[in-house]
Amino acid sequence: MAKQLHIFVENKPGRLKTITESLQKIGINIRAFAIQDRGDYGLMKLIVSDPRQAHLSLADMGCACALKDVLAVSIPDRPGNLHRLLGALADGGINIIDAHGFVLQPNKQGICVIEIENLAQTNAEQVVRKAGFDVLDDDQLNNL
Amino acid sequence: MIWNEKFECMAPAELKQVQSERLKKLAAYVYKNCKVYKDKFDKATVKPDKINSIDDIKRLPFTTKVDMRDNYPYGLFCMDQKDVKEIHVSSGTTGNPTLVGYTKDDLKLWSEVMARCLACAGAEPGDTVQNAYGYGLFTGGLGVHYGGLEMGLRIIPMSSGQTQRQLKIMQDFKPKIITCTPSYALYMAEEAKDMGIDPKNGNWKIGVFGAEPWTEKMRDEIEAVWNMLATDIYGLSEIIGPGVAQECPHKKGLHLFSDVFYPEIIDPDTGESVKEGQDGELVITTLTKQAIPLIRYRTRDLVSINCEKCKCGRTSPRISKIKGRTDDMIVVRGINVFPSQIEHVILGIEGTEPHYQIIVDRQQHHLDEVEVLVEVNSKMFSDEVKKLEELRRKIKKEIETVLSIGVKVTLVEPKTIERSMGKAKRVIDKRQI
The missing domain is CATH 3.40.50.12780 (ANL, N-terminal domain)
Known part of the structure; x- marks a missing residue:
């Protein structure tokens, strides 16, 4: 299963920078990121080249962070595909908590990283594959 | 007007006489009717019959809020x-x-x-x-x-x-x-x-x-x-x-x-x-x-x-x-607040550590506001915003229940609240009072 790194950050100048700085120091490559804002604080969500190493390193620094299983779905970069993916999940009764997407090569491949409610208890991966999408595992995602 | 001229304007010598008589009676009364006081007097080796003047008050032991807490609810009562x-x-x-x-x-x-x-x-x-x-x-x-x-x-x-x-x-x-x-x-x-x-x-x-x-x-x-x-x-x-x-x-x-x-x-x-x-x-x-x-x-x-x-x-x-x-008591909108009350709540919530700070400020509208900063640690950190918000609301609700005043609870990163040697600086009072 693909892993996403979640980090608690206060909403203050310079806080994100200390995270990226420490990852840079240990040679971690950030493949994608998203930031969720809650006013006083936010969650930084990262797809990185080595999630476990990154997690250990940030935890050592004293960051409040966690590795979270996510569904990384490969989507051909064409109109209607995200709609089809979301339709499949909806039909399967699967709830999305949060998601972000990025395109690797325009007109070819997009990636949608999805947090699923109670992921382990759902058949989300099956549902997605059945709808004709590829689901990336940890290594595939990290080595894009 | 002076409501009770007799006592409020009494000559010092006469007032001292009144105080002395009342203290003498009081010492005998509490010694007889309250075990907590009797024990305290005995421990200080003072008998009520040694109290004859208001100046003898110095021989009596102090009473503190801790005595009230330890003998809650009825220990200090002298009456049925x-x-x-x-x-x-x-x-x-x-x-x-x-x-x-x-x-x-x-x-x-x-x-x-x-x-x-x-x-x-x-x-x-x-x-x-x-x-x-x-x-x-x-x-x-x-x-x-x-x-x-x-x-x-x-x-x-x-x-x-x-x-x-x-x-x-x-x-x-x-x-x-x-x-x-x-x-x-x-x-x-x-x-x-x-x-x-x-x-x-x-x-x-x-x-x-x-x-x-x-x-x-x-x-x-x-x-x-x-x-x-x-x-x-x-x-x-x-x-x-x-x-x-x-x-x-x-x-x-x-x-x-x-x-x-x-x-x-x-x-x-x-x-x-x-x-x-x-x-x-x-x-x-x-x-x-x-x-x-x-x-x-x-x-x-x-x-x-x-x-x-x-x-x-x-x-x-x-x-x-x-x-x-x-002590470290602060008064907020007329309500007495002890940092220890807030600490008690925070420690009662699973996964939390006693790293917190209380900021009191008087806003432009002259009403005091209390903000409680609570450090999020890896144990209590949830990878979902929804759960973090639940935690924040829980802390807020429990503090408000104990204090009877509204507070703002802000989650902050680990190790951002200043640690000091000995007593931590728990309260930052920004009010000009």
């Missing part, structure tokens, strides 16, 4: 509960609240001293008082109410809050006296302006403000904006509630009714008396209370005392405004 006619509770440092109880005579005493206070501020029988102290377990509301009844005022029992209604009542019934916290008086002035009322033309002529510390600067502001006389009242629920001391219109200290509440000013570290005029901790002995008499109660309030006769004619000693605390 069937003779207790009213109880109030206020905040304790942790866990147990502070319980106070009144017999019928205690309620009479409370009415008497509150009548003295209202008269001391300038009220006359027949005047109307708008009482905007909270009614309920907080002693402020009922204390003023009983005093108003005793001295024959017309009472409007508004309680706290409902500002627009307060202002309408002021306009409709033209009460001469307003009683509330000083910060609320300023808040109401803002609200009045917003409603198109010029507070300068307000009807209140005398304010009896207390339940929180305030400065001369605040007094000037209140007097200017409302065009009224702003006086300070002092009290604490353990002693009786409001009614321990009150300023007269000369505003040169608060007259403390020492015929019933005997004051000492001590060095908080050594417990020894300081010289008249020097700052120290106020210690009070309730000379005539029945349900829970307090012997040498450590108020933790820092004041100085002045025993000269006042221009108003009263001989009762005057204490200064409260200059600080010897």
